[in-house]
Amino acid sequence: MHIILNNTSMVPIYEQLMGQIKSEIINGSLKENDVLPSVRSLSGQLRISALTVKKAYDRLEEEGFVITVHGKGTYVAQADRQLAMEARKKTVEDDFAAAIQKASAIGFTKEDILKIVEIILEDY
Amino acid sequence: MVKVDNLVKTYGDFRLDISLEIPEGTVTGIVGKNGAGKSTAIKAILGLIRPDSGHVSINGKDASALTGSEKAAIGAALSDSGFSAYLRVKDILCILRKMYPAFDEALFTNYCHAQKLPMDKQVKDFSTGMRAKLRVLTAISHNAQLLIMDEPTAGLDVGARNDILDLLRQYLVDHENCSILLTSHISSDLEGLCDDIYLIHDGKIILHEDTDTILSSYALLKVSEDVYEKLDKKYILSTKKEAFGYECFTNEKQFYMENYPGIVIENGNVDDLILMMTGGK
Numbered sequence: 175m176h177i178i179l180n181n182t183s184m185v186p187i188y189e190q191l192m193g194q195i196k197s198e199i200i201n202g203s204l205k206e207n208d209v210l211p212s213v214r215s216l217s218g219q220l221r222i223s224a225l226t227v228k229k230a231y232d233r234l235e236e237e238g239f240v241i242t243v244h245g246k247g248t249y250v251a252q253a254d255r256q257l258a259m260e261a262r263k264k265t266v267e268d269d270f271a272a273a274i275q276k277a278s279a280i281g282f283t284k285e286d287i288l289k290i291v292e293i294i295l296e297d298y
Numbered sequence: 299m300v301k302v303d304n305l306v307k308t309y310g311d312f313r314l315d316i317s318l319e320i321p322e323g324t325v326t327g328i329v330g331k332n333g334a335g336k337s338t339a340i341k342a343i344l345g346l347i348r349p350d351s352g353h354v355s356i357n358g359k360d361a362s363a364l365t366g367s368e369k370a371a372i373g374a375a376l377s378d379s380g381f382s383a384y385l386r387v388k389d390i391l392c393i394l395r396k397m398y399p400a401f402d403e404a405l406f407t408n409y410c411h412a413q414k415l416p417m418d419k420q421v422k423d424f425s426t427g428m429r430a431k432l433r434v435l436t437a438i439s440h441n442a443q444l445l446i447m448d449e450p451t452a453g454l455d456v457g458a459r460n461d462i463l464d465l466l467r468q469y470l471v472d473h474e475n476c477s478i479l480l481t482s483h484i485s486s487d488l489e490g491l492c493d494d495i496y497l498i499h500d501g502k503i504i505l506h507e508d509t510d511t512i513l514s515s516y517a518l519l520k521v522s523e524d525v526y527e528k529l530d531k532k533y534i535l536s537t538k539k540e541a542f543g544y545e546c547f548t549n550e551k552q553f554y555m556e557n558y559p560g561i562v563i564e565n566g567n568v569d570d571l572i573l574m575m576t577g578g579k
Contacts, residue, residue: 182565184555186514214474218467223509224325225493 175204175211179220187222191230199239199250200258210240210248237261299444299477304352305342314338314501317352320444320477320494325470327492327509328481329572335501336481337377340448343479344374356444370398373442375433375450383422387415387432398440406439413461427458434462438469445469447480451487459484463491485568489513495568499576507549509568516566517551518574520544525561536574547574 177194179187198204210216213231217224231248234240239258242248277287300320307314314335320326328336341347343354345361354361359368381390387410394401410417413431421429434450445466451459466478482488488495489509497505507516521529522543531537533550547570548554555563564570 184563184565186510188510188514212471212474214471218464218471221463221467221490223489223491223493224470225508226510226513229510 177216177220179222188226188230188233191220191227192233195230195234196239196258196262200262204250206250206252208250210250212247299357300343300479301355302339302343302352303354305339305349305354306351307338307342307347307349309338312501314342316498316501316503318496318503318506320479322477323475324493325466325478325480325491326494326496327488328479328496328498329483329485329488329568330481330498331483331572331576334498334576336498337448338501339498340376340446340479340481344372344446367399370400370440371443373437373440373445375437375445375447377448377452379421379429379433379436381421384420386418386420388417390421390432390436391417394436394439400441402439402441406435409435409439409465413465427454430454430458431462431465434465438465441473443473443476445476445478445480447478449481449483451482451484459487463487466491483572485572488568495571497571497575505571505575511549512566512568512571515551516547516549516571517554518564518566518570519546519548519554519558520562520564521546525558530557538574538577545574547571 175195175198177191179190181187183190185193195204195210204210210231211219213224213227217227220227231240231242235242235248239251240248241251274287277290282290299322302316302318305314305316312335316335316339318326318328328339330336338347342349343356343361345354345364348362356364356372357368381393385393391403391406394406395403413435415424415428415432415435421432424432430450430453434447437445437447450466451462454462470476470478478491480492489512492509495505495507495509495512496503519529519534520540520542526544526546529546531546533548533553534546535549536547538545547566551563551566554561
């Protein structure tokens, strides 16, 4: 697992951690039944509090990405990749929706918005 | 694992009055300015001073009633190691071997080697960093279930501090259920290690919060005077007047990010917490 945390980011550490573990599950570098590092060892490696790691693992479990077996560890769950991908798409769509809402609020037209998107895309 | 109930200790006009709890398997930090009562709290928990009232229980047993072997299951590192400065590490090794039935000599020797502590040099000739490492190594070399450390990193350079914190992190990995209580005023030590933080000021606990919550929900807002006038102060914990206007400390970062998109918001950290909660108005 390769986790890079940004301590100055406005995104809470546990969310950064969740996001990166999810990405590894979705892109297949973490496979079904792979065991994640223990809470203590990951918190030691990343130099963050154990509670933060636990929070990220708990949320990942709620979302169905991992399963924690008490006393044994946390495993990557039988992943429904399709579903995970859908969830990701949904968050991207939400981000777009929020941006469009902001733009409309200050009077951007549909053409203005499309133009901005095109300009940004040119850089990729 | 440790429970402190309304512990009161008075020294002249200083009065310590605290309650706190260290659950099993957690790392708890006590922060505060010099003289706030951190070390007094530690000493009272260890039973080194007799409280005026209230009590401390360790594993459900009153701290003053602990037997020798129960005390040997606690690893403590105070501001002074208590060893004579004329002893060498190899002399201390003999003392520890006799003192702690569970003393892990191989581990201690390996760590001394890894941390470059010479076996045959007197402690009086050690640097500050070497003495600090020796204190921590003493505490972690007998498989204690509870570590109590008073300022384990005080006065050390950033490299030595990291070495000590990494020793504690390794200890946590090797001892799944052990708990640590430590005091510090260096915020990065606490943010990267503690699960739980108590802020103590003038002998009282004025804040108790998960480290995670401090880092994700607390923030410092920097606003000009006219913005300050209009600001909803519902979630402002303290305010300080600055040259540019006001610095406000909040525990609801999200609220201000959403409702005041223009203002400068910096992530909160333990330093801000101490400064704003003990110095602000």
